Amino acid sequence: MINSPFNCHFELTLELIGGKWKGLILWHLHDKKVLRNGEMLRLMPRITQKMLTQQLREMEENGLIRRVVYEQVPPKVEYSLTPHGEAIRPILEMMIDWGVEYARDKNILIACTQQKG
Amino acid sequence: MINSPFNCHFELTLELIGGKWKGLILWHLHDKKVLRNGEMLRLMPRITQKMLTQQLREMEENGLIRRVVYEQVPPKVEYSLTPHGEAIRPILEMMIDWGVEYARDKNILIACTQQKG
DNA sequence: CGGCATCCTCATAGATACTG
DNA sequence: CAGTATCTATGAGGATGCCG
Numbered sequence: 574m575i576n577s578p579f580n581c582h583f584e585l586t587l588e589l590i591g592g593k594w595k596g597l598i599l600w601h602l603h604d605k606k607v608l609r610n611g612e613m614l615r616l617m618p619r620i621t622q623k624m625l626t627q628q629l630r631e632m633e634e635n636g637l638i639r640r641v642v643y644e645q646v647p648p649k650v651e652y653s654l655t656p657h658g659e660a661i662r663p664i665l666e667m668m669i670d671w672g673v674e675y676a677r678d679k680n681i682l683i684a685c686t687q688q689k690g
Numbered sequence: 691m692i693n694s695p696f697n698c699h700f701e702l703t704l705e706l707i708g709g710k711w712k713g714l715i716l717w718h719l720h721d722k723k724v725l726r727n728g729e730m731l732r733l734m735p736r737i738t739q740k741m742l743t744q745q746l747r748e749m750e751e752n753g754l755i756r757r758v759v760y761e762q763v764p765p766k767v768e769y770s771l772t773p774h775g776e777a778i779r780p781i782l783e784m785m786i787d788w789g790v791e792y793a794r795d796k797n798i799l800i801a802c803t804q805q806k807g
Numbered sequence: 808c809g810g811c812a813t814c815c816t817c818a819t820a821g822a823t824a825c826t827g
Numbered sequence: 828c829a830g831t832a833t834c835t836a837t838g839a840g841g842a843t844g845c846c847g
Contacts, residue, residue, distance in 0.1 A: 574799040580736060582789030582800055583713040583782060589792070591708050593820080596700040610829050619697060624820070626830065636796070647828045648827085657792060664788060665700060667781045672699030675706070675774060679753070683696050710840075727809050738841065743810065764808045765847085811846075818839080826831070 589635050590661060594620050594628045596668070599654070602638065603662050607653045637661065706752050707778060711737050711745045713785070716771070719755065720779050724770045754778065 579585045590596060594617065601616050602608055608616075613625055629652060632638045637658040643649040676683055696702045707713060711734065718733050719725060725733075730742055746769060749755045754775040760766040793800055 574797055577793075577798050577800055579800050580734070581714055581717070582786045582793060583717065584710075584789075585793060585798065585800060586785040586789040587708060587713060591704060596704060597698055600698070600700065617697070621821070622830070623822090623832095627820090646827090648830080650829065657795070660788060660791070664781065664784045667784060668703040669699045671777060671781060672701075672703040674777070676694075676699060676702060678774070681694050681702065683694055683699055683702060739810070740842090741840065744840090759809095763847090765810080767809065809847100811844105813843085813845100814841105815843105816839100816841080819837085821834105821836085823834085824832085827829095 586664075589632075589637065590664070592628050592631060594624055595632060596665060598625075598628060598632070599637070599658060599661055600665055602652065602654050602658070603665070607651050609649065609651055613652070632658070703781075706749075706754065707781070709745050709748065711741055712749060713782060715742075715745060715749070716754070716775060716778055717782055719769065719771050719775070720782070724768050726766065726768055730769075749775070 577585065579588070590599065597617055597620075598613065601613065605612075610622075610625065614620065614622065617625070629638065629640070633640050635657075636655055639653050639655050641651045641653070643651070672683075675681075694702065696705070707716065714734055714737075715730065718730065722729075727742070731737065731739065734742070746755065746757070750757050752774075753772055756770050756772050758768045758770070760768070789800075792798075
């Protein structure tokens, strides 16, 4: 068993999906199944290359996503979800639903680029 | 309508419940219904007074919790959930469920102080 | 009892430039 | 195309002490 700094399983989950862009990245991967680096940059215009790479590396290390490198020129790298990543989906959906309801109640406008499927 | 810095409703929700201690605080409030400052400090030995106050103020401002001050000496302040705060519960439960499953698979040990009710 | 004020440190994330 | 590398500003969060 590996000891952890977490007080509860909620914090563990939060640590894994709570990164600034992880929810949005996971959401797009749920939607498109397979995505390349450049496609993600286009889907999320406000993310930087550095942040995208960083968040992808963390999620890969945590076993949420899969990174497949094709040894060719020009390079080609594909990202997709692992089973653990797939299992996150209902949580994302509930968080979005709650956010929609909350935003409606508080009159907050969100610049949505994605929709629930 | 108020414009927001969020790319999606997921980020809105994350902003409101993603603080370092907010999940745990909300969880205890779900469990006990009403809690005082000192009780929360005892329930979460690793939180500091500063962080507790800060997280409570943010959630109060966001309409997730209610703060009731009794004008008496010594002071008495009670915290409880608003309807928006109550509506968070299923999300917390799913995040805990996912975390439990993930921790089992990855052999991660969590120093749990709370259980699912 | 339930805070607030202050100081301090380190991690996060943005901007920018470069590479196989 | 898919990344690194470096620098920097900001602020989250810890420690400590004081207050009505």
